Amino acid sequence: MLLLSSLFSSSSSSPHSRLLLLRLHIHLRRSISSSPPPSPSPPPLLDLPLSHPIYTIWASNTGLGKTLVSTGLAAATLLSPFPSSDSAKFIYIKPVQTGFPSDSDSAFVFRKFSQLVLRRRPSFAVSASNHVLKASASAAEAVLGFGSEGEGELRDLGAYEERRLLGEEWAAGAASELTCKTMYAWREAISPHLAVEREGGAVPDKVLLEVLGRCLRIGSEDGRGRMDVWSVVETAGGVASPGPSGTLQCDLYRPFRLPAILVGDGRLGGISGTISAYESLKLRGYDVVAIVIEDHGLVNEVPLLSYLGNRVPVLVLPPVPQDPSDNLMEWFDKSQAVFSSLKEIMLSVYSERIQRFHDMPKRAGDIFWWPFTQHKLVPEETVTVIDSRCGENFSVHKVQNNDFIAQQFDACASWWTQGPDATLQIELARDVGYAAARFGHVMFPENVYEPALECAELLLEGVGKGWASRTFFSDNGSTAIEVALKMAFRKFSLDHGIILDSTDPNTIGKFIEVKVIALKGSYHGDTLGAMEAQAPSSYTGFLQQPWYTGKGLFLDPPTIFMCDGIWKLSLPEGVQSEKLKQEELTFQSRGEFFSKSRDGSSLAGSYSSFISQQLSAYSGLRGFGHIGALIIEPVVHGSGGMHMIDPLFQRVLVNECRSRKIPVIFDEVFTGFWRLGAESASELLCCQPDIACFAKLMTGGIIPLAATLATDAVFNAFAGDSKLKALLHGHSYTAHAMGCTAAVKSIKWFKDPQTNSNITSEGRLLRELWDAELVHQISSHPAVQRVVALGTLFALELQAEGSNVGYGSLYARSLLLKLREDGVYLRPLGNVIYLMCGPCTSPETCSQLLIKLYRRLEEFKPS
């Protein structure tokens, strides 16, 4: 056992009449290991207990008194004259300490608290401890008095001291506890990132968060009631001061999104720093529950409250004595009422939050009208309460014995919109905040403003490269499709001499029949115009779509999927397959069937005759009907059940239409922006459209915005001398600044190898995200009928029959519920389930998802 006098230089040996026992241990202890678990199993998810209040203490600058506030709160909790229970526990956590051991905030809290016990409630039974887990070599040497090997690594310091103050009340068997912990310490009194640079002892963010997570779970494990335990995490320096890795602390701790107490600045100039720090916390999604400032005679609380619109309380602490010999006991006495109020505020916010969590599912079921949801099938207990998201993960409220926040990977990509990692999400928050402040929303037609222009430029240089020259903005995929149809039909009409002049009153109300050619199983959105372009399905009956007639020639497409580790081609009826060789029907790799060399195959010929035949049959049948546009989802049909269409077939189809002067629309709402591994699926298809629609991932998945790109030839079909010849379609928020700003940031982010490590050196494709062996294995599982893995998408169809097949099926429900327990949030398309990640998600994360899925498949028993 080592005695570390330099570390704990307090008045620990001062006698006190009522003190029965006072012990000071300092020994190496590893009750909480700070090493990451060695297992190759999934990284521990950052589950967070809600069984008691946990807060972070932030400050707008260094030296403003965070540690005084922590100490005051500890005293208010444990030494209250009116305790809420016989015994309470206060856990103080200092994740990062520099200037150690001469500066040690956890030692300060420990020491001051002990003094306050003796001063205020000497009869009280309380045990207080202070524990320092890890330290840099030089900080450890300063404590231990000798150095050790392993330059640059952190030492398991495990310095521990404990005091038991067993007052008269001890007899009752009750004892309160103060637990202080410093997780990591460095010797120099500088910013942690600099200390690491100079002394070594790097800590990856992930490891730091895991250790912190375990510290936060301390108080929730001993079964005390909610009100009896408190945890407080005290940060280092200001809100945006770097942590050990250089990550700003406000970003570093974001996954826990703990409610915040902000220690502001009561000095001259302090209003500004306090407000800015508050805004930095808000810009990372934190809830600031109270602001505390020291009184410097400048009544800074008045402008602060005015700025805050009285939504956040501002508490004022008495001036702190400047004399370093002052033991602060009188100051703590004077501050008692403030800390007591602060504690009450924190407790009431905590209680309200828990209450709201419990109320939300019922409220939601009572007043929401969820889309695509049969409310009768959603009992209150299955409603997911989402507290927040951080990158790819939801934080959801759960109850198992106690309340907690669980992390779930958003494997439905929130209806295929999602792309941001945690870093991009915060960058987007700042950028859309900027766009809102700079532009709000401004009128688009005949105007130009930077975000819209830059967005249009990036679209034309990216997904529209080589063919598109115009960008038309709208709000969602569905409207983008309706616009595309209008564009295509106009172009078709001009090209085929069908002129019904809308400026001529005689032709108003007259119309000819113009339809699309499309593929069965494709889906283009929910508005009527988009709906008309899809084949009849369970979505299109009278009760759903009273005006639907199905304005198209709908072809059965050939699909490709993996089964038992082999890619197989499934041909529709009508495609001549007698003469085809086996190698035209099965493939060892994706590269084979995406190869352009298939253009000369006999299958290409079969496709071409099949399409010609269908077109001739249709025009023979209908006489006056025109096919005015081709519309396809390139490569993969999304909503239709994640079917991969043979790219050769789609390429032949495009060529057949082009030769007939039928404009070609690519619906890239689902497939665009790296969803399938390339920025545009047209790259995979090796052919280009005349018109293409984008939405979903375009803004990084953060805000609605859609674009319809078109060639100059299409655009020119709307030129004329009258406004009535223009495209008279537009939505109020066309090209809104926030959406365009988010798109600009995301489009650049996804394709930049600096920000997206999945971008391959050539920059045209994402690296493979789904482990080939695992994919094979799953495709060979008896419960699995077929698998599709491409880009950010992994989909499988469960073997099923009868009513278990199709969109209405609840077949996959039990599997989904199990996977949610594993921290994977899925949403099925009937008996088709899929995992979808973002363009920046690491292959390691994807493998963890596949492993979890495989494990659950093993135990899958259809309901």
Add this chain to the structure above:
Amino acid sequence: MLLLSSLFSSSSSSPHSRLLLLRLHIHLRRSISSSPPPSPSPPPLLDLPLSHPIYTIWASNTGLGKTLVSTGLAAATLLSPFPSSDSAKFIYIKPVQTGFPSDSDSAFVFRKFSQLVLRRRPSFAVSASNHVLKASASAAEAVLGFGSEGEGELRDLGAYEERRLLGEEWAAGAASELTCKTMYAWREAISPHLAVEREGGAVPDKVLLEVLGRCLRIGSEDGRGRMDVWSVVETAGGVASPGPSGTLQCDLYRPFRLPAILVGDGRLGGISGTISAYESLKLRGYDVVAIVIEDHGLVNEVPLLSYLGNRVPVLVLPPVPQDPSDNLMEWFDKSQAVFSSLKEIMLSVYSERIQRFHDMPKRAGDIFWWPFTQHKLVPEETVTVIDSRCGENFSVHKVQNNDFIAQQFDACASWWTQGPDATLQIELARDVGYAAARFGHVMFPENVYEPALECAELLLEGVGKGWASRTFFSDNGSTAIEVALKMAFRKFSLDHGIILDSTDPNTIGKFIEVKVIALKGSYHGDTLGAMEAQAPSSYTGFLQQPWYTGKGLFLDPPTIFMCDGIWKLSLPEGVQSEKLKQEELTFQSRGEFFSKSRDGSSLAGSYSSFISQQLSAYSGLRGFGHIGALIIEPVVHGSGGMHMIDPLFQRVLVNECRSRKIPVIFDEVFTGFWRLGAESASELLCCQPDIACFAKLMTGGIIPLAATLATDAVFNAFAGDSKLKALLHGHSYTAHAMGCTAAVKSIKWFKDPQTNSNITSEGRLLRELWDAELVHQISSHPAVQRVVALGTLFALELQAEGSNVGYGSLYARSLLLKLREDGVYLRPLGNVIYLMCGPCTSPETCSQLLIKLYRRLEEFKPS
């Protein structure tokens, strides 16, 4: 002439060999008056010259060296060894100074600069002046040595000193100038808002901005080339330090949105404060061009650059000597290269901005596809470049002799979306930033998260109060309408026993004909389903809407408008009017025709028979056709030409439909959220729908979001055991967190008298915004056919004939261009023009708009 030694205590009398002349004036001067102009004319718009670089110097805290940076820049500009021209001008403006006269930053710049001239370029010809415009009584007394009357008011101090340093170069006739100005000064060295509180001398923000605007125009008036003039505005304290009125400076100066130099903090803890200050500036829409920090040996620039992703340069100044007797001359010498780089950065950003302004119109015309716009009719020079918006105003780039930024009131409310004043806009920016950081976007169906729940609650308690119980979210008005139609038809089908079960494969593809009843001239959005619910019009021809058939019974409605100061009712053919009294056809006030007492009038009877007749005739005609929904825009038809429909007629129509069990849809996309003076137009109509659609103003006009509200009875029509009976309609970003957050903030803001001074004491209506007398006057103008004024809308139809009538008309063009010169941005609906403000816009602002409109009507010559 007064000599104020305390004010300018520099080494002004030190002799120098090459000094030819040095004069020190201090006298009262009013070349720039700081009083507002007394005229009742419109408040001077905050036009901003772009003829030379103008920057604001901000700091993350007080005492970081803003004034050193200003001085260094002045020297870099005027004393460069390689001047860009013979003579240059540097204008230094300190709007707000406290601690005066002992602290005077403008005096510091003046003095140090003079010293630097003598040190660096004694042969140089330069004139330097320092001028203090206004001071509080006690600051003035400290300067003048005597007090004066008028406690609490600002004094015209006009302290002025000037030095002419006529070096050898003077012979060449060229002379450079440094102009330093302090606009307002207070004596105590505290925050300006506190100084005002203690010493008096309040300055309204508007006045301060006007004076600053005039100071900023100084350099642009003398015809120098762009590179020769620089202006720098130095703020007081930190970025969010309060100004004299208490408004935070970052908010106060926002209307100019000057590009920013941020002086950061190089000390321990300074990274955090610098980043937070940067974020506060971004959250107000400022562009930060460079960050400057003082070297404190902590290499704070490294994490700053990492945070900034190298997008903003960080410059490091040498350590500033702490010795107060140091004259800093050596420090300025050592800093010369840094200031020179800073100046180059500022110059290049400035030049690029101007260049981009000039390029944007052509780029826009080349790659945008504007909605509702015939591109051929938009020459490059008519494209408006919008640099930003602040509250109701656009800041647009203009060129007249020189480049400048002009303010234009957004009188089209950017397609009727706008509502925020400048304060709400910044609150929305922070709140949507928070929502993006906390939630990004998360999946909605079967889930609940706070912004969506709170938004739904507010909608049901507000616009849906008394009837709605469910909220369905979508993206825009058009999708909200399609959803409403699906809801209504389902309800109608159930109520009338029409069951085509979409789960029964036999009925898939079968359909019955169900249509709407609607009013001619109403407009419900641009997607096909919404379009089908409107009567044939110039929007619906084959070329525009190839699939349009017009699925409705469309009635001609009676309209009400003001003409010659009288409200007149215009009845459609078919409404029996023989027996009507004159008082049923004209009204002295709006209250008369909105009165529910008209329900018993003979006109109500005529309406009722007219509607019954039409319905019977229709069902007789079509046989199998069902009228499955009523859809109306309550009170005013927006896109149809701003026609006010007789509210009695709409009420009777609703009742007729209800008695036939036809569900009633209110399209409140345009009319909702105070647009017409009430939160919901159904309040004006005194009747309630079964379904209502909202969008546009719902989010305050900042971001797309729509909601379709419905009664429980409508919702229950979708209940069942199968998912396929649910409403299978949804968009990816359904109930996205940012949109809901913006809606929550805006809905509360608009109806709270604390934040919206237009809310009347009863809280149900906005006060009258359009001056009655002006409205009368305009309605009597010979060029005007009719006027509608209601809530935030003022519309008029110009007298016109033939092709000048209707949406395609360009009749109003000349009028619009004139009004844009007056700072009013209008967009016409053919020969109908309108002014639209926000719910918080002051009646004074509205009157200014009406006056400008009236003036331009006087000179209106149709093109």
